[in-house]
Amino acid sequence: MDKQLHIPVLLSETIDLLNLRAGNRVVDCTLGLGGHSEAILKKIGPKGKLMAFDQDETNLKKAKQRLKKFEKQIIYVHSNFENLKTEIERHRFGNPDAILFDLGLSSPHVDIPERGFSFQKEGPLDMRYDQTQELTAQLVINTYNEKKLADLIYQYGDERRSRVIAKAIVNERKKHPIANTLQLAEIIKTTSKGKIGRHPATRTFQALRIYVNRELEVLESALHQAIDLLAPKGRIAAISYHSLEDRLVKNIFRYYTRDCICPKELPLCQCNFQKKLYLLTKRPIIPTGIEVEQNPRSRSAKLRAAERL
Numbered sequence: 001m002d003k004q005l006h007i008p009v010l011l012s013e014t015i016d017l018l019n020l021r022a023g024n025r026v027v028d029c030t031l032g033l034g035g036h037s038e039a040i041l042k043k044i045g046p047k048g049k050l051m052a053f054d055q056d057e058t059n060l061k062k063a064k065q066r067l068k069k070f071e072k073q074i075i076y077v078h079s080n081f082e083n084l085k086t087e088i089e090r091h092r093f094g095n096p097d098a099i100l101f102d103l104g105l106s107s108p109h110v111d112i113p114e115r116g117f118s119f120q121k122e123g124p125l126d127m128r129y130d131q132t133q134e135l136t137a138q139l140v141i142n143t144y145n146e147k148k149l150a151d152l153i154y155q156y157g158d159e160r161r162s163r164v165i166a167k168a169i170v171n172e173r174k175k176h177p178i179a180n181t182l183q184l185a186e187i188i189k190t191t192s193k194g195k196i197g198r199h200p201a202t203r204t205f206q207a208l209r210i211y212v213n214r215e216l217e218v219l220e221s222a223l224h225q226a227i228d229l230l231a232p233k234g235r236i237a238a239i240s241y242h243s244l245e246d247r248l249v250k251n252i253f254r255y256y257t258r259d260c261i262c263p264k265e266l267p268l269c270q271c272n273f274q275k276k277l278y279l280l281t282k283r284p285i286i287p288t289g290i291e292v293e294q295n296p297r298s299r300s301a302k303l304r305a306a307e308r309l
């Protein structure tokens with residue numbers, strides 16, 4: 001199998017929920033290798049328009065190759081999706097009929113050791129989606145103080161052993177800089193009691209990736225922008241891969257389904273809050289057993305969707 005291939009997750013479920021029509025304007029906030037975008041373009045036909053974001057230039061280039069025959073319909077944006085509103089206005093794209101977020105990593109990120117995302121392959125401690133940004137995992141691991149390291153491993157990795165891990169990292173880097181993924185994974189492993197199950201470095205690597213790419217911060221901002229920008233009856237769908245991400249999507253979608261955001265103690269509503277969404281998924285949609293068998297990387301996916309009122 002082409003090791004750079006990325007199999008789109010929950011593809012038919014996502015396309016169904018987006019309820020696409022010929023001529024629609026759609027934004028794919030996370031183009032990746034273009035799997036979802038290709039299916040979207042087939043649905044919206046030759047009169048449809050797609051704006052596709054990816055902050056990773058390598059993926060953007062690969063997706064452009066794949067989607068060559070649709071090139072006249074696509075506006076590619078090499079940028080973080082936190083710039084959604086600015087880019088839509090800059091390109092006079094209008095209010096989208098659908099917006100998709102398929103969050104996190106694509107397969108090439110994990111498969112190419114030089115990107116530094118995998119604790120199973122030797123590579124530099126990089127972990128940036130956008131390789132032009134300055135902050136890398138290497139900088140965090142080698143320069144942050146013990147408390148700051150422990151806090152971020154706890155906050156973004158949900159790692160109960162964050163303090164022990166941070167201590168081990170700081171002790172080790174006194175001897176020499178921690179330069180690569182396997183070295184870091186090994187340091188973390190030495191702190192674990194050797195229980196069977198997932199690799200002891202899983203949560204720390206997740207935390208570093210989220211922190212380096214400001215994943216939760218940019219997602220929160222982009223979701224608010226997306227909901228605001230959607231055309232009436234327009235749809236938003238988000239596929240997340242870990243609980244912090246999913247909780248954020250769930251809470252923001254729910255927030256916009258409310259009629260009032262006044263504190264409970266107030267006897268009368270004073271907020272004039274405008275409900276903006278109708279929830280299409282009361283519970284998240286998850287991959288079937290067959291999908292997980294065919295694509296193990298889909299196993300943690302959760303899809304939520306809503307419609308703009």
Ligand SMILES: C[S@@+](CC[C@H](N)C(=O)[O-])C[C@H]1O[C@@H](n2cnc3c(N)ncnc32)[C@H](O)[C@@H]1O
Nearest residue numbers: 008030032033034035036054055056080081102
């Ligand atoms: C899971 S992949 C998307 C896969 C895609 N749906 C497909 O079928 O090929 C996520 C992509 O979003 C990009 N990405 C992640 N966070 C981003 C952000 N904040 N802004 C722009 N792109 C982002 C990553 O670089 C990656 O290429």
